[in-house]
Structures are given as structure tokens and as C-alpha cells.
Amino acid sequence: MNVQFYSRPNCPLCEDARMMLQLVKEDVELHIEEINIEDNDDIHEKYLLRIPVIESNGVVIQEGRIDYPTLLEAFTS
Numbered sequence: 001m002n003v004q005f006y007s008r009p010n011c012p013l014c015e016d017a018r019m020m021l022q023l024v025k026e027d028v029e030l031h032i033e034e035i036n037i038e039d040n041d042d043i044h045e046k047y048l049l050r051i052p053v054i055e056s057n058g059v060v061i062q063e064g065r066i067d068y069p070t071l072l073e074a075f076t077s
Helices: 012-025 041-047 068-076
Strands: 002-007 031-036 053-056 059-063
Touching: 002 012, 012 031, 012 068, 053 068, 059 068
Parallel strands: 002 031
Antiparallel strands: 002 053, 053 059
16 A cells, blocks of 8 residues: 655654554555655645644545554555
8 A cells, every 4th residue: 555654854743653654564565655745845835734644545544643543444444
């Protein structure tokens, strides 16, 4: 499954989300594309107050505080 992970440097919540994605990746095959929102003005404006954001197929799976059960359910159902 392809997953977009919107984040930025020096973001503690993003670090937590990255760890959650790695845990889920141990159980589900994921192809994670990490996108630094600071590299694109449009993406930066869209996600600035929402990061980290995890999206798949254009659908936001979770944002802000990311947790393992929500991700696992989304990627296995």
C-alpha cells in the first residue's frame, strides 16, 4: 500500500508518527513516501497546522497525534 507521510523537520509529533508507521510496516506492507511540507508552498499552507498527516489514495488516515491501532485498522481493512 502506498502511503504519503506529511511532516517537517524538528517536529516531535512527526517523529512519533514516523515510529508508528515503522511499527505498522512490520505487520503490513507499506511504501511510505515522506513529504517535507516546507519544500512546497501549497503543501505547507494546506498542512501547516495539521502535521503530521498520513494519507493513502488521497484519503487522510490520521493527523496530529498518530496511534498504532488506527493505522493498523486503516491499512488492514
